[in-house]
Amino acid sequence: xxxxxxxxxxxxxxxxxxxxxxxxxxxxxxxxxxxxxxxxxxxxxxxxxxxxxxxxxxxxxxxxxxxxxxxxxxxxxxxxxxxxxxxxxxxxxxxxxxxxxxxxxxxxxxxxxxx
Amino acid sequence: xxxxxxxxxxxxxxxxxxxxxxxxxxxxxxxxxxxxxxxxxxxxxxxxxxxxxxxxxxxxxxxxxxxxxxxxxxxxxxxxxxxxxxxxxxxxxxxxxxxxxxxxxxxxxxxxxxx
Numbered sequence: 001x002x003x004x005x006x007x008x009x010x011x012x013x014x015x016x017x018x019x020x021x022x023x024x025x026x027x028x029x030x031x032x033x034x035x036x037x038x039x040x041x042x043x044x045x046x047x048x049x050x051x052x053x054x055x056x057x058x059x060x061x062x063x064x065x066x067x068x069x070x071x072x073x074x075x076x077x078x079x080x081x082x083x084x085x086x087x088x089x090x091x092x093x094x095x096x097x098x099x100x101x102x103x104x105x106x107x108x109x110x111x112x113x114x115x
Numbered sequence: 116x117x118x119x120x121x122x123x124x125x126x127x128x129x130x131x132x133x134x135x136x137x138x139x140x141x142x143x144x145x146x147x148x149x150x151x152x153x154x155x156x157x158x159x160x161x162x163x164x165x166x167x168x169x170x171x172x173x174x175x176x177x178x179x180x181x182x183x184x185x186x187x188x189x190x191x192x193x194x195x196x197x198x199x200x201x202x203x204x205x206x207x208x209x210x211x212x213x214x215x216x217x218x219x220x221x222x223x224x225x226x227x228x229x230x
Contacts, residue, residue: 004157043203045158045221091157101146101209101219102171105157 002027002094006106013082014114020067021077021109023092031097034068036077039108040088048090051075053097079111087113118142119208121222128196128229136191136225138206145210146170147189148219149181152203164189193227201229 003026013019025034036048051059051068059066063083067076079086092106118141128134140147146165150158160173164183178194187208193200203226207219 006157042223043205043226044223045205045207047218050218100163100165100171101148101207102160102163102173103148103150103158103207103219104160105150107157108155 002029002032002096002104004092004094004104004106006092006109008109009107010110010112012112012114013079015082015084017082018078018080019082019111021079021090021092021111023075023077023106025073025075025092025094027073027094027096029096029098033095033097034066034075035093035095035103036064036066036075037091037093037105038086038088039091045091049077082113084113084115087111119206119220119222121204121206121225123225124223125226126228128227130196130198130229132196133192133194134196134227136193136204136206136227138189138191138208138222140187140189140206140208141220143210144208144220145187146208147183147187148207148209149189149191150205150207151175151200152205152224153199154202158205161191196229198229201227203227 034051037045063080089108093103120139148163149161152158163171167183183189203224205224206222209219
């Protein structure tokens, strides 16, 4: 079974600064996808960024980028130029390429952005 | 907003009762997944429905059951409620494929409290 671990229950960052959230995972599969989701107080999960395991290039979406280290099974999220609206719970998630849309989530990291 | 709607938004039930939660999937999506998110934790996969058939199940007892209707909306039923069933229940819809672009869109969840 796959597992996802987020070792930082809480992180804080100053507005306009950069923060990195960590995620490691365990799997015996070679083909899979990784995601970062944001869950604000409204409770709705919002996809931030995704990475296909077969791609060596790290995904980037505007101020959000990942550092994907397949051999180390590490998938960190970097948020640049942090904004107050980035404050939320962030979840790292794994999806097998063969199990439909089932997601395995980590425990989450609560991000606080200080003005 | 994602187009995935869940009802009700909040619910209080007594231990031993039964509850039905509902989810309307996004237009064009034929797969619905249900997740349980206990307070302060990441979502846990309950099960998934694809074209009205259960298509994958997590580590949940049989008293958690579901349905998917011809319009691809879905219900989650929980019998013999226990205090530990208190959680946020999230529904996610997707197009049912296996590629990375079959993004799961989440609803805002139903907060269930069992007393």
